Amino acid sequence: MSTPITSIPDPSTRYRRTGLRGPNMEMLSWMFMRASGLLLVILIFGHLFVNLWLGEGVKGIDFGFVAGKWANPFWQVWDLLMLWLGLIHGGNGVRTIINDYARSNRLRLVLKGLLYFAVVVTIVLGTLVIFTFDPCPVGADPSLLPSLCEG
Amino acid sequence: MASAQSGTLYRGREGMWSWVAHRISGMLIFLFLLVHVLDTALVRVSPEAYNEVIGHYKTIVFGLGEIGLVGAVLFHALNGLRLILVDFWSKGTQHQRGMFWGVVIVWVVLMAGFLPRHLIHMFGA
Ligand code: HEM
Ligand code: HEM
Numbered sequence: 396m397s398t399p400i401t402s403i404p405d406p407s408t409r410y411r412r413t414g415l416r417g418p419n420m421e422m423l424s425w426m427f428m429r430a431s432g433l434l435l436v437i438l439i440f441g442h443l444f445v446n447l448w449l450g451e452g453v454k455g456i457d458f459g460f461v462a463g464k465w466a467n468p469f470w471q472v473w474d475l476l477m478l479w480l481g482l483i484h485g486g487n488g489v490r491t492i493i494n495d496y497a498r499s500n501r502l503r504l505v506l507k508g509l510l511y512f513a514v515v516v517t518i519v520l521g522t523l524v525i526f527t528f529d530p531c532p533v534g535a536d537p538s539l540l541p542s543l544c545e546g
Numbered sequence: 547m548a549s550a551q552s553g554t555l556y557r558g559r560e561g562m563w564s565w566v567a568h569r570i571s572g573m574l575i576f577l578f579l580l581v582h583v584l585d586t587a588l589v590r591v592s593p594e595a596y597n598e599v600i601g602h603y604k605t606i607v608f609g610l611g612e613i614g615l616v617g618a619v620l621f622h623a624l625n626g627l628r629l630i631l632v633d634f635w636s637k638g639t640q641h642q643r644g645m646f647w648g649v650v651i652v653w654v655v656l657m658a659g660f661l662p663r664h665l666i667h668m669f670g671a
Contacts (some may be wrong), residue, residue, distance in 0.1 A: 429633065432626045439619060448660070452667030453603050453612065458593035461586070478583065485576035493570060513580060521583040532592065539593040542666055 464529035486514040
């Protein structure tokens with residue numbers, strides 16, 4: 396086996412501008428990763444703090460717990476933002492990873508197709524769940540429901 | 547992208563390993579999030595279905611998984627902040643290595659705070 400030829404430029408060569416100026420898709424995507432990252436720190440740390448740290452942690456999570464949180468529009472908006480930003484940020488990040496490793500055009504197309512499909516379906520599903528949530532479904536065992544369902 | 551055919555500039559050290567860890571943690575969190583929205587969606591099926599599935603999160607195996615998830619989220623978030631500083635702070639690139647160790651220290655402190663409490667929740671003391 397012959398030794399591979401290194402065809403990357405010398406690291407000390409000067410950076411050359413691409414000639415592309417002003418906003419373009421890749422630049423916006425780059426900005427979005429940073430802006431959404433900042434917001435996600437607050438959203439996710441808050442989410443983990445309330446759901447894993449406070450009270451009994453995971454042991455305290457059940458249907459009534461979720462009903463209690465989503466009775467408050469504050470947590471609905473919180474979760475909605477976390478859902479959209481998290482999936483678009485993560486999806487965009489995975490797009491980069493696919494671009495890096497999937498070398499054939501066909502494979503890249505298939506993987507990105509699957510990725511976009513999963514992201515869209517998950518965002519739609521999560522959004523519907525938040526907005527159509529019913530804390531007192533008829534016919535459910537009353538002992539599992541939050542106290543606001545009484546009477 | 548560098549590959550085996552073209553050779554690579556990466557020489558290991560903090561800069562490369564933080565990138566590897568950032569990539570793997572981001573991928574893991576994304577996969578978790580897809581599943582997590584599905585499990586949360588069970589609240590629309592029935593309280594019984596939701597409680598049944600969420601019950602698995604309270605087992606020891608999942609409890610350990612949650613430690614891994616929190617570890618990945620904390621690293622990705624802290625290192626993400628480091629990346630933002632590298633890009634936007636005029637001295638960012640000069641201090642990238644120091645900031646990496648800063649990330650590691652803050653990560654260890656946060657995990658040391660989280661672990662005992664999580665283990666107490668898990669084993670229900
Ligand atoms: C083990 C750790 C976690 C637990 C126990 C947990 C628990 C929960 C619970 C109980 C809910 C229901 C609503 C609420 O409480 O706000 C929820 C919703 C949600 N969680 Fe988490 N979570 C965890 C980690 C995460 C992480 C790391 C992310 C982000 C990457 C995340 C993103 C979300 C989103 C987006 C929703 C809303 C889902 C929807 O719209 O249907 N969670 N989580
Ligand atoms: C907690 C706050 C977060 C911060 C501060 C953050 C920060 C960042 C930043 C700055 C990048 C861009 C790296 C680059 O351009 O080279 C990035 C990439 C990425 N993030 Fe996040 N992120 C966060 C949460 C998340 C979440 C919740 C997910 C998954 C749902 C995720 C998945 C990814 C992925 C897959 C990449 C691509 C990695 C790569 O190209 O190597 N991140 N993150």
